[in-house]
Amino acid sequence: MAQSLPVSPLAPAKFPELAPIKGVRLASAAAGVKYQNRTDVMLAVLDPGSAVAGVFTRSATRSAPVLDCQAKLGGSTESGAAILVNSGNSNAFTGHYGQSSVAEITQALAAETGLPPERIFTASTGVIGEPLPHDRITGKITELNDGLSEDRLKDAAEAIMTTDTFPKGSTAQVEIGGRTVSISGFAKGSGMIAPDMATMLVYIFTDAKYDQTELQKLLSGLNDSSFNCITVDSDTSTSDSLMLCATGASGVDATGDDDFTQALNGVMLDLSHQVVRDGEGATKFVEIQVTGAASDTDAKVHGLSIANSPLVKTAIAGEDPNWGRVVMAIGKSGALADRDKLSIWFGDILVAEKGWVSPSYREENGAAQMKQDNILIRVDLGLGEGASTVWTCDLTHQYISINADYRS
């Protein structure tokens, strides 16, 4: 089924040229976990001295690999590290068997590479509730280890796709003290796609040197305004994982550097937007800017309430400038709002203000905004300084087809 879906109309024109990252070598292989005739496992090996940071799903029913990764964060950076990811099976809700599969893969990889098990991270994405056929993966570890190369970022990005319609990559370079540092990352995810439960997995690498504790803080902070601000259908995977690895091979210490932070933020936003652009059945990319809220948290609650509203999302799919549904979504969010202080814009068109439709608003102007592929909805609450921006896509017949018309 993955192969049969047409590429999203919102996809970038092509996969970017990702700068290789010194100190990270990657490989992919076809292990036949579930899919045939494609790669489905990727390995990334990091040189000694690499810092590793991660953020993971907060689901109470998270998968065995997620629990294993969380337990290993913060370990010694002295030795190298590795990340192994398979697609086709999520190893989620697989009982005690799930942890055994993680251990088998970790042991085999430790034996092959000489890396300590506590620096080996794994992730799995695909069908839930079925035992992971880990033998198929361990049987490919020698092939993977032998094939490691710095220029295989795109191969790795393709191996972890499930029902994504395009591979997702992003890259940036930044000058620090006259020397160049590179950041390259890739992601998979397009909401939750039947018949499997899909997942968002993101791996970002840099050759900057970065203190591991500070790297974790940096990642958690930037995640709050990027991957935690996107939503396709309000559903949350049991396997979502985001990892950031700094090899230090450039010899440039970027700890706390503002330009580095900004470049990394750009990569994270780019990847998070690509996930939305591959949202199930998406035909519109929607940015929702909320300002004037009582707090940043309130602004995000309002933004996500609008972004997750089926009525707002179907109106956008129908190119209907139905601002009444935006009012409804603000009203139900639970965050502070005052009907009579609220202003709403579609693009640069002021639609509603002072508790009513704006006197300057003309329906045809709102309708013209809705015909774009990229939609901007702006809301000002008129209450304070709180602000947040979130991103989503529309809700279309194709979403229903993907999720209801096919049987697992």
Added chain:
Amino acid sequence: MAQSLPVSPLAPAKFPELAPIKGVRLASAAAGVKYQNRTDVMLAVLDPGSAVAGVFTRSATRSAPVLDCQAKLGGSTESGAAILVNSGNSNAFTGHYGQSSVAEITQALAAETGLPPERIFTASTGVIGEPLPHDRITGKITELNDGLSEDRLKDAAEAIMTTDTFPKGSTAQVEIGGRTVSISGFAKGSGMIAPDMATMLVYIFTDAKYDQTELQKLLSGLNDSSFNCITVDSDTSTSDSLMLCATGASGVDATGDDDFTQALNGVMLDLSHQVVRDGEGATKFVEIQVTGAASDTDAKVHGLSIANSPLVKTAIAGEDPNWGRVVMAIGKSGALADRDKLSIWFGDILVAEKGWVSPSYREENGAAQMKQDNILIRVDLGLGEGASTVWTCDLTHQYISINADYRS
């Protein structure tokens, strides 16, 4: 458009014979607020001594009639009271004009009936953001007042429909101290339907005598386990209103009577389920029973997370026993859960337990459950005594068609 939608396949076979309620007279009329060739305004007039209770949407952007009703609750029961409801226009997000429209209608009705304005309640349902043409309604008040009759409950139910595909009524009689007390009510609502923002409005009448303060407590309590436990699409109207009126005309004081509470609860559950059965595009009626939660509140959070999950709802539409999506919805809800203590049933089929698929589960048994019109999903968290039941419907292509394919 209302007339063009086919009647929901989940509709009851026929509208029930509602017992007339002594002390309540009703009438309907065609005011042409928006719809042509149908009634769109209903009036209910209550005899002196009637207690009136109400619960309303918690939306921060609630409508002018809702704010007016809330301000009037708890007034003296000495005089009579009246409720006037129009369909076709919700008088929501209509600025200062909204309150003027409510005042105009209230004054006209007070002049016609001699009732004090503070005992006149109104509601409006239909398009949002357009001024209510209240003159069309005040122009019909004499006709309405002249047409009042105890046996016009069904006429009233029909007048308040917007895009409902069937009128919704329920009735019960209960013996208290050897004398009969009657309860009859009607509702409208089917989620939020384009091109209008629809609303749930419910009016229930009884000839029991009931202390007004106690009646308010009774209604609020029962509402928490009936209308507050249903969801079609997670969106909340700016106009939702539920009113309960006790005329006392039977001479029987039912204050605190258990049989009365139980009968009223039955009427409220019946009406709430009919709203779900008229959910936009619904083909399945879904009951979600959650037990073993850390608290009743946690149980309801889990239940609504399952009920509102687009992935669960589309799986049900596709008759797919996709229990992994139920696990996902529990995991993301934010309420306490332990993956390895969780059990899930479809109907009486145990699907998952102890963090994995049940050894006794066979996919064909789950699939057979999913072919029913009425689906039962049971979840036991294995943590405590908390329990809650919620109701919803599936998410189908027809929902998208109703909400995206037509322009307002």
